[in-house]
Amino acid sequence: MSNKSIQYVNENSERHEQELIEILKVPSVSSDPERKADLLVMAEQLKEEMIKIGLENTQIIPTAGHPSVYAEWLGAPGKPTLLIYGHYDVQPVDPVDLWDSPPFEPVIKNGKIFARGSADDKGQIFIHLKAIEAVLAAEKELPVNVKLIFEGEEEVGSEHLTDLIKEHAELLSCDYVIISDTPMFREGFPGITYGLRGLTYLQVDIRGTDTDLHSGTFGGLVKNPIHALVDILAKMKDEDGKILIPGFYDDVLPISENEHDKLSKLPFDPKAFADGIGAPTLYGEAGFDHLERLWARPTFDVNGIWGGFQGEGAKTVIPAEAHAKVSMRLVANQDPDDIAEKFTAYAQSLAPDTVDIKVRNMHGGFGYLTDLENPGLLAGVRALEKAFGKEVDFIREGGSIPIVKVFADILKAPVLLMGYGLPDQNAHAPNENFSLYNFHKGIESIVYFLDEMGQL
Ligand SMILES: [Zn+2]
Numbered sequence: 001m002s003n004k005s006i007q008y009v010n011e012n013s014e015r016h017e018q019e020l021i022e023i024l025k026v027p028s029v030s031s032d033p034e035r036k037a038d039l040l041v042m043a044e045q046l047k048e049e050m051i052k053i054g055l056e057n058t059q060i061i062p063t064a065g066h067p068s069v070y071a072e073w074l075g076a077p078g079k080p081t082l083l084i085y086g087h088y089d090v091q092p093v094d095p096v097d098l099w100d101s102p103p104f105e106p107v108i109k110n111g112k113i114f115a116r117g118s119a120d121d122k123g124q125i126f127i128h129l130k131a132i133e134a135v136l137a138a139e140k141e142l143p144v145n146v147k148l149i150f151e152g153e154e155e156v157g158s159e160h161l162t163d164l165i166k167e168h169a170e171l172l173s174c175d176y177v178i179i180s181d182t183p184m185f186r187e188g189f190p191g192i193t194y195g196l197r198g199l200t201y202l203q204v205d206i207r208g209t210d211t212d213l214h215s216g217t218f219g220g221l222v223k224n225p226i227h228a229l230v231d232i233l234a235k236m237k238d239e240d241g242k243i244l245i246p247g248f249y250d251d252v253l254p255i256s257e258n259e260h261d262k263l264s265k266l267p268f269d270p271k272a273f274a275d276g277i278g279a280p281t282l283y284g285e286a287g288f289d290h291l292e293r294l295w296a297r298p299t300f301d302v303n304g305i306w307g308g309f310q311g312e313g314a315k316t317v318i319p320a321e322a323h324a325k326v327s328m329r330l331v332a333n334q335d336p337d338d339i340a341e342k343f344t345a346y347a348q349s350l351a352p353d354t355v356d357i358k359v360r361n362m363h364g365g366f367g368y369l370t371d372l373e374n375p376g377l378l379a380g381v382r383a384l385e386k387a388f389g390k391e392v393d394f395i396r397e398g399g400s401i402p403i404v405k406v407f408a409d410i411l412k413a414p415v416l417l418m419g420y421g422l423p424d425q426n427a428h429a430p431n432e433n434f435s436l437y438n439f440h441k442g443i444e445s446i447v448y449f450l451d452e453m454g455q456l
Contacts, residue, residue: 200364
């Protein structure tokens with residue numbers, strides 16, 4: 001069924017590269033107010049592209065910020081509906097003098113295309129457009145229903161996307177959400193990201209007295225708030241890396257045998273990793289492998305700590321206050337607010353009555369996990385393996401993509417993260433690049449994927 005489409009992909013590969021170059025020329029930097037018009041240009045160009053390849057109900061959906069672009073093809077009744085999400089905005093380019101070529105004048109070198117937005121995320125949304133184009137051109141119809149939504153504010157926190165999804169929940173309703181905005185684990189091997197960590201971020205404020213005090217006049221009679229703070233923080237974790245907040249692990253999904261097997265297949269060299277970041281050796285929670293610690297286990301970190309005298313020379317002072325910012329990376333099914341409450345209760349129980357303690361919940365987000373047996377995920381695995389001729393790497397990400405959980409919750413659909421970037425793609429950095437091998441194989445894989453999903 002997909003043979004004719006694959007042939008079309010191969011015959012048109014050069015044109016596909018040329019078209020990608022054209023969209024990479026548009027400087028759609030969402031954080032720069034002076035680029036507002038360029039984002040509209042980009043949205044219009046994508047809309048034109050969607051019309052050209054045969055998508056329907058094409059529209060630009062305005063928001064209070066930059067608009068989203070929507071299109072659909074719903075000619076496969078009874079078949080699953082896929083919602084493909086991506087973003088057409090890009091990161092700023094500074095420091096621009098560290099680029100080998102201008103960020104909005106795409107250059108092809110060593111099989112890679114260098115331009116801002118090439119990997120993150122224009123190259124990846126183009127994979128979907130070109131795959132849909134190929135199937136519609138070769139077969140006149142798609143084996144599934146598709147909806148596409150490309151937003152223009154991902155790089156500035158997707159500020160208006162949650163409201164847009166809520167307001168247009170009917171329009172966006174689907175069986176699966178597909179996002180291509182993540183890197184593979186290694187070059188040459190396709191990957192599926194099936195887990196993301198969540199986050200709880202807090203500030204701890206300890207107050208001892210109204211003002212700083214002379215340590216000779218008052219020392220011995222008042223509790224030093226910095227001491228109180230470090231005592232509290234020291235009790236958050238034991239020497240084996242286990243977090244001691246009561247109830248912290250209650251909702252953590254254990255790592256299954258299947259998952260443990262899949263993760264332990266990935267090559268990971270602790271020595272090279274440590275050397276790469278200049279660490280004497282790696283650290284981590286006892287009883288877990290490196291990648292499990294990095295992706296599948298929660299963490300506790302002190303992000304900053306301050307208080308007292310930090311100037312030059314000596315000042316004999318007992319500071320009035322001490323502060324710390326702390327954060328915890330969470331995994332499914334931990335609830336960020338529940339974790340914030342547990343941390344707060346524990347910190348308060350540890351604080352001596354000689355100081356006041358305040359804990360502020362600054363922000364947080366849920367992690368996400370796609371079931372490894374999810375039929376859509378398995379269809380994605382088959383499609384990627386067919387296109388790349390290699391076994392899929394099952395990967396998780398230590399960071400967060402908050403919008404994933406928003407899609408999953410509002411649309412009640414599982415999210416599949418099929419990413420085509422590479423670990424050294426320099427997203428958000430100078431010399432961002434996208435592998436043309438991944439671009440072309442990616443298009444093939446989506447052709448196969450549509451086919452696989454049509455058979456579910
Ligand atoms: Zn991105």
